[in-house]
Amino acid sequence: MLNVYLTVDTELWPYSEGWPVTALSPDKTTFDEEIAACFYGKTSEGEFGLPYQIEQLNQYGLKATYFLEPLFADRAGNNYLADLVDLIQRNHQEVQLHLHTEWLSEIHDPTIPPRFKQYMHQFTLDEQIALIAKGMHSLRMAGAEKLHAFRAGSYGANRDTLRAAAQNGLLFDSSYNPCYLGEDCKIDLDEQLLQPFKLEGVWELPIAFFQDYPGHQRHAQLAACSAKEMETALLDAWRQGWFSFVIVLHSFELIRSRVAGQLSLPDKLNIRRFNRLCEFLSSHTDKFRTALFSELDPATIPETKSPKILYSRPYHTIRRYVEQAYSRFS
Numbered sequence: 008m009l010n011v012y013l014t015v016d017t018e019l020w021p022y023s024e025g026w027p028v029t030a031l032s033p034d035k036t037t038f039d040e041e042i043a044a045c046f047y048g049k050t051s052e053g054e055f056g057l058p059y060q061i062e063q064l065n066q067y068g069l070k071a072t073y074f075l076e077p078l079f080a081d082r083a084g085n086n087y088l089a090d091l092v093d094l095i096q097r098n099h100q101e102v103q104l105h106l107h108t109e110w111l112s113e114i115h116d117p118t119i120p121p122r123f124k125q126y127m128h129q130f131t132l133d134e135q136i137a138l139i140a141k142g143m144h145s146l147r148m149a150g151a152e153k154l155h156a157f158r159a160g161s162y163g164a165n166r167d168t169l170r171a172a173a174q175n176g177l178l179f180d181s182s183y184n185p186c187y188l189g190e191d192c193k194i195d196l197d198e199q200l201l202q203p204f205k206l207e208g209v210w211e212l213p214i215a216f217f218q219d220y221p222g223h224q225r226h227a228q229l230a231a232c233s234a235k236e237m238e239t240a241l242l243d244a245w246r247q248g249w250f251s252f253v254i255v256l257h258s259f260e261l262i263r264s265r266v267a268g269q270l271s272l273p274d275k276l277n278i279r280r281f282n283r284l285c286e287f288l289s290s291h292t293d294k295f296r297t298a299l300f301s302e303l304d305p306a307t308i309p310e311t312k313s314p315k316i317l318y319s320r321p322y323h324t325i326r327r328y329v330e331q332a333y334s335r336f337s
């Protein structure tokens with residue numbers, strides 16, 4: 008049985024040109040538009056954010072992890088964070104911690120650094136420990152239960168991030184993304200990580216990826232893969248006997264055109280991909296089980312013997328190009 012982690016990075020991006028390099032105006036007191044779009048997926052044709060995703064997941068009997076970014080709430084209002092935690096947990100999905108340090112210049116808390124840097128790995132170990140502690144505290148104050156896992160914003164972790172997560176009592180990290188190694192993700196390892204690996208006191212569950220053409224790898228993000236590419240990768244991982252397969256999407260991945268002063272549009276291609284993925288997973292419960300970090304016992308993680316890199320089929324990849332070109336005009 009392959010454990011599929013459907014992980015949804017859930018975060019707010021202010022409508023403000025040049026942010027975060029240019030700080031928000033002190034006059035900006037409402038984030039209603041951004042919250043409606045980024046979290047609730049409000050569009051001119053209905054809502055396709057968390058309530059929609061969660062309803063689909065529950066209809067298909069699936070579980071997802073909402074990696075929820077809490078720093079925004081110090082600026083926009085804690086009630087928004089509490090509403091999200093309640094929505095997710097009341098519907099039997101889980102909240103885990105995500106941090107976007109872009110928010111640091113906007114918030115005032117003496118326990119954490121006062122100025123923004125884009126990535127967690129740009130902070131010292133002690134600062135990262137304080138940042139994760141702050142994030143966990145905010146989520147708990149908002150009602151979050153069973154916090155066991157962390158993902159850095161933009162996958163911007165290094166080994167200190169994993170140490171900081173362990174120091175805060177977290178068991179898992181899921182920031183390792185081979186497609187972002189270098190400037191963003193700095194979890195340096197001798198070889199590419201395909202399956203869970205204990206590192207610096209936590210278990211790292213890498214984001215799944217496949218090679219789509221020679222010398223190029225694509226991570227398992229809903230918006231980045233055709234439905235067939237994702238299904239093929241899942242089936243190949245299952246055939247190889249993998250333990251886990253981590254898929255990424257965002258709270259706003261089913262909508263597009265997020266700009267100030269107008270409603271967003273539904274992203275029909277990604278909505279179709281999401282619904283098809285739910286249907287695929289629920290119709291292959293003999294092979295796949297959607298899993299939660301809060302239910303994962305580290306003692307049960309096996310050593311996967313020499314996992315092999317996954318490959319897409321060329322005709323599925325070509326189909327993705329056609330789909331994406333078509334979606335631009337539809």
Ligand SMILES: [Zn+2]
Nearest residue numbers: 016018160161
């Ligand atoms: Zn993020």
